[in-house]
Amino acid sequence: MSYAKAADLLRVAEMALSRYDGISLSDLIEEFGCDHRTAQRMMRSFETVFPQVVIREDEDRRRRWQMPRHDSRWLQAQGIRDSELAALDMAVKRAERDAAPDEAQRLKVLRDRLLAAMPSSQARRAETDAEALLEAQGFASRPGPRVAPDLRILGVLTEALRAPWTVTLTYLSADGSMSDRLLEPYGLLLGIRRYLVARPVDGDGKMRRFRLDRIRDAKITGQSFSRDPGFDLQRFSSQAFGSYHSEAEYGPVEWRFSPLAAPVARQFEFHPEQEVTEEEDGALTVRFSASGHMEMAWHLYQWGDQVDVIGPPALRAMIDAHRRSDFPALP
Template sequence: MSYAKAADLLRVAEMAMSRYDGISLSDLTAEFGCDHRTAQRMMRSFETVFTQVDIVEDADRRRRWRMPRLDHRWLQAQGVRDSELVALDMAIKRAERDSAPDEAQRLNVLRDRLLAAMPSSHARRTEADAEALLEAQGFASRPGPHLPPDLTTLGVLTEALRAPWTVALTYLGADGTPTERVLEPYGMLLGIRRYLVARPVDGDGQMRRFRLDRIRGARITGTSFTRLADFDLARFSAKAFGSYHAESEFGPVVWRFTPETADVARQFVFHPDQMVTDEPDGALTVRFSASGHVEMAWYLYQWGDQVEVIAPDALRAMVAAHRRTDFPALP
């Protein structure tokens, strides 16, 4: 057996051991980018090498492979690779950059726990190799404006999301007027500003976004609630171009990038649901549905006169007077 195939089988064992319901052939095709037949051959080899594997059928009559998680020596034998430690270190730095210190702290705890499970010589060598690799990759926190979070408020909201509990808080309106709110929290949106996605207890049942920098005196009420089973945070966030959402603005958005900038624009994903069309003259047209005209205008300004807003009319009017011709570089 080649080294690569042996490494693949060890990865399959990790997957089968870490997932409660085991793994299926579709999991393998997604993980290794292989076809169904290759996945079948891989699992036949896996069954030969790992005789302790448990094979069951799920509700859809698909075979699933599970491995017992009884031997702690498996982790020590596998160890933590320097590239894996670098990935974890980079995730910590991204969390710190995105004003998510609670996530950064939890990732640091996980990092320490993994290294503590390793023999000291292995852990020291891995840390040294990871530090050198991280330096070679040149990763650094991105400079730029951001709002440092209130760690007390962040801790309360994180605990409420985990339970889940309703939270009582004071929320400052755009004019600074405070109002008392009791909310059912559903998630947070990251960006230059952080938003809490929540449903007011005494409201119309609709989800709202609340800026964390306007929240004062958050506390857990001790009252639990049942989350809406059909609510999807990713789908909800896709209604906005950035962090801000307004139902009155939501609708089709069409941008046309000039032939000179089409290659650059093609590299971007402007929205998860976008549709891209190459025009006969070499231009690029991008279509999606979202709200947040002000955030769109802020972003489009960077492209100067190299992008034209086809729709909506309100956004086209907003950017018409600000399409610069003298920008020396594209985003």
């Protein structure tokens, strides 16, 4: 057996150990990018190398393979690779950068727990190699303007989201007035500005966004609620270009990047549901539906006069007087 095939079988064993209901051939096809026949051959080899595997059929009559979980020596035998430890460290840094201290702390605990399960010599070697890998990759927190969060309020909201509990907020509105809100929290949107996505308990049943920098106080009520199973935070967030959403602004957006700017624009995903068209003259047209004209204008300014707003008219009028031709570089 080649080293590559042996490594693949060890990866299959990891998957069969970590997943409660085991793995199927479709899981292997997705993980290794192979075809159905190759996945079948791989599992026949897997059964030979790991005779303790449990094989069963699920409710859809698909065969599943599951490894017993009672032997902790498997983790010690496998160890932690330096690239895996570096990935955990990078995840911690990203969480800290995105003002998610709770997630950062939990990742650190997971990292320490994994290292504690390793022999000390192996753990030290993995830490040293991971530190060198991080340095070689040049990972650092991205500089740039962002609103510093209130970590106490963020901690309250994170705890409320986990339970979930309703929360009361003291909120500063755009007009300067202060009010108390009783909300069912559903998620946080991260960006230059951070928003809490929540549904007012005594409202019209619609989800709202609340800027975290305008929350003056937050308390957990101790009253739980049932989440709406039909609500999709990812789909809800895609209604906006950035963090801000306005039903009045929501609609089709169309931008045309010049042939000069097109190679750079192709590197961007402006919206998760965008449609891109290559024009005959080398230009690039991007279409999507969203709201948040102000955030769009902030971004479009960086492109100078190398992008034309085909629609909506309100956004075109907002940027037309501010397009410049003297920027030395594109975003």
